[in-house]
Amino acid sequence: MLKGTCLLFKLILGLGNKDIESVKKISTFYIKNGIDMIDCSADTILEIQKNLKADNFDLNRVKFCVSVALLGDVHTRKAKINKNCVQCSNCKNVCSEGAIEKFENKYRVNSLKCSGCGHCEVVCKHRAVDIYNYNSFFADIETIKNPEIKLDILELHLSIKKKKKILEAFSKVCKNYKGNISVCISRKYFGNEKINKLIKELKNIFDMYNPNFEFMLQLDGNSVNNANDEYSSNLEALAFYKQFSNLDYKIIISGGLNFKTIELLKLFGLKPYGLAFGSYARKLFNSDKTKASDLVLEVRKFYSDN
Ligand code: SF4
Numbered sequence: 001m002l003k004g005t006c007l008l009f010k011l012i013l014g015l016g017n018k019d020i021e022s023v024k025k026i027s028t029f030y031i032k033n034g035i036d037m038i039d040c041s042a043d044t045i046l047e048i049q050k051n052l053k054a055d056n057f058d059l060n061r062v063k064f065c066v067s068v069a070l071l072g073d074v075h076t077r078k079a080k081i082n083k084n085c086v087q088c089s090n091c092k093n094v095c096s097e098g099a100i101e102k103f104e105n106k107y108r109v110n111s112l113k114c115s116g117c118g119h120c121e122v123v124c125k126h127r128a129v130d131i132y133n134y135n136s137f138f139a140d141i142e143t144i145k146n147p148e149i150k151l152d153i154l155e156l157h158l159s160i161k162k163k164k165k166i167l168e169a170f171s172k173v174c175k176n177y178k179g180n181i182s183v184c185i186s187r188k189y190f191g192n193e194k195i196n197k198l199i200k201e202l203k204n205i206f207d208m209y210n211p212n213f214e215f216m217l218q219l220d221g222n223s224v225n226n227a228n229d230e231y232s233s234n235l236e237a238l239a240f241y242k243q244f245s246n247l248d249y250k251i252i253i254s255g256g257l258n259f260k261t262i263e264l265l266k267l268f269g270l271k272p273y274g275l276a277f278g279s280y281a282r283k284l285f286n287s288d289k290t291k292a293s294d295l296v297l298e299v300r301k302f303y304s305d306n
Pocket residue numbers: 081082084085086087088089090091092107123124125126127128129
């Protein structure tokens with residue numbers, strides 16, 4: 001059970017991020033800097049944990065979350081470069097994941113690193129980027145049933161258009177998976193009223209099959225953002241949380257979080273259960289490690305202040 005614990009800083013490595021060497025390095029760095037939860041893909045969790053154990057790290061000091069996404073959710077996207085490419089490098093310059101590489105004098109997307117953010121597609125003037133979806137939802141859930149894995153929570157990314165499909169998939173997962181579940185949802189397809197109803201329906205299903213475990217929420221704002229330290233990238237996550245902060249669940253916010261998040265939370269008088277940092281934290285790890293550890297300190301200070 002997660003009850004009684006206090007989660008503050010969650011690091012999102014990205015459910016589309018399957019670049020084992022990179023996730024091992026980033027997770028080790030942030031864990032040693034005192035974060036509370038790692039959120040990674042089903043394909044990388046075992047390697048991350050083996051790496052930490054080899055470094056004599058007690059896995060109980062951090063929570064492990066695996067994220068899986070339903071086909072159609074923005075997190076199931078990847079980019080591919082097609083034959084229209086004229087090698088201008090605009091896409092490479094905007095890719096915060098470092099996923100665009102030159103191979104035999106041609107640009108290509110390293111699908112292990114691509115988060116599907118779509119920024120490359122936006123800047124390409126030659127229609128040379130195709131975005132596609134991949135489906136590994138149920139296969140990923142089978143993967144994490146490996147008893148060697150320490151898993152504290154399974155996170156389901158369920159932002160798709162069809163509510164019926166969300167409920168069907170959720171019921172199937174709850175019947176077959178016994179453990180804590182977090183639902184990550186955005187307002188991309190539904191307004192507040194429909195989201196509120198959906199959350200209640202999901203909770204009822206969860207309680208029916210998993211009464212001894214915890215149901216959590218992750219409210220996703222500006223998903224797969226441009227990873228800059230801007231106020232604007234936070235606004236959807238904060239507005240979303242403001243609407244649902246009275247719900248009786250542990251709620252984490254994500255999507256566009258950065259240093260400005262703390263300033264804005266103070267300004268609006270909000271304190272969610274946890275903050276999930278993704279592309280911004282990964283970018284800091286690659287560009288400025290001092291600032292990356294300052295981010296963890298800043299979040300800790302925010303939560304320790306009354
Ligand atoms: S922006 Fe488009 S044309 Fe330029 S390198 Fe990237 S894919 Fe090729």
